[in-house]
Amino acid sequence: MAQWWELAIPAGGTLAAAISAGWITSVYQKRNGERLLRIQASENEKARQDQLSRDRESREAEHRRERENRTHDIRRDTYIEFWRSSHDLTLKKRNVEKQKKILNDIPDDEGHAQERKVATARLEEAKEEVTKVTERQVEALTHIIFLGxxxxxxxxxxxxxxxxxxxxxxxxxxxxxxxxxxxxxxxxxxxxxxxxxxxxxxxxxxxxxxxxxxxxxxxxxxxxxxxxxxxxxxxx
Missing domain, CATH: 1.20.1440 (de novo design (two linked rop proteins))
Structure with missing residues (x-):
């Protein structure tokens, strides 16, 4: 019959082996868990950076579209203003020629002095209108040069x-x-x-x-x- 100390040896060895195996398993699981956490953290950071990059590209594309739309609208308004001023300028210059003809057809004598005075004033007003419209056209053309x-x-x-x-x-x-x-x-x-x-x-x-x-x-x-x-x- 084996003595208690003889039985304790294998039992102690088994217990030590079990403890050792459990410790190794625990350490491995801990290290593996830490590795997985590091991998997960790295993947999460990569995903976060990818999302930030996509968000940044989306914002830049949106800003680019907004700039293009603003430029498109400005060019459209500029072309319309140039068309209007050019059309108006043609009409105003024709009016100047008309007022000149009216003035030239009035006899230059004392009996028509008042009539000539009125016609001269109308001619000057017509010329001032031409100057104003010309300024509008020059401004529109300047915008076309810079934006068109x-x-x-x-x-x-x-x-x-x-x-x-x-x-x-x-x-x-x-x-x-x-x-x-x-x-x-x-x-x-x-x-x-x-x-x-x-x-x-x-x-x-x-x-x-x-x-x-x-x-x-x-x-x-x-x-x-x-x-x-x-x-x-x-x-x-």
Missing amino acids: SVGMQQASQCWIEARERGADKAELRAFEGAFVASANYELSDPDPIIELREFHLKSLKMYLRQAGRPIPSWAEQKYPSPFTPPNPEKSS
């Missing part, structure tokens, strides 16, 4: 030059039509197939042909032939 495309700058300047060169009503309507068509084309199509300057030239030729007028040489000379887009490196 090269094509719209050319379309607006061609219209002004046509009027200054004494174009008749039919020709002016053609230049006006080409300006409006170009503005609509630029504002409605963010990815145009035809370069805007080429589109304006084609529109101008079409409107002039409909009016039974050839395109003025000074206008056609403003565009390369055959048409090639402007070189940004040279313009800079």
Whole structure:
């Protein structure tokens, strides 16, 4: 019969082994748990950074769209104001010519002095109106130069030059039509197939042909032939 101490040895060994195994398992589980926590924390941080990056990109895209929309609206309002001022300026200048004719038709004598005085005053008022509208047009053109495309700058300047060169009503309507068509084309199509300057030239030729007028040489000379887009490196 084995003595108690003989029985205690294997029992003690088994207990020690069990304790040792339990300790090892506990340490492993703890370390594995810490590793998993570190991995989870790293994944959570990565997910957080990815979300922050997506949020930042979304905000930047939204701000870019807002800027583009604001610029689009400003350009639209500028083109409308230029159209209005150009149209008004043509009418005001015609009124000046009308008032000049009225004044010239009044005899220059004592009996018509009062009538000439009234006509002279009306002529001066007509000239002042031309000055005011001209200032409006210059301001609109300045905005086009800073905010508009090269094509719209050319379309607006061609219209002004046509009027200054004494174009008749039919020709002016053609230049006006080409300006409006170009503005609509630029504002409605963010990815145009035809370069805007080429589109304006084609529109101008079409409107002039409909009016039974050839395109003025000074206008056609403003565009390369055959048409090639402007070189940004040279313009800079």
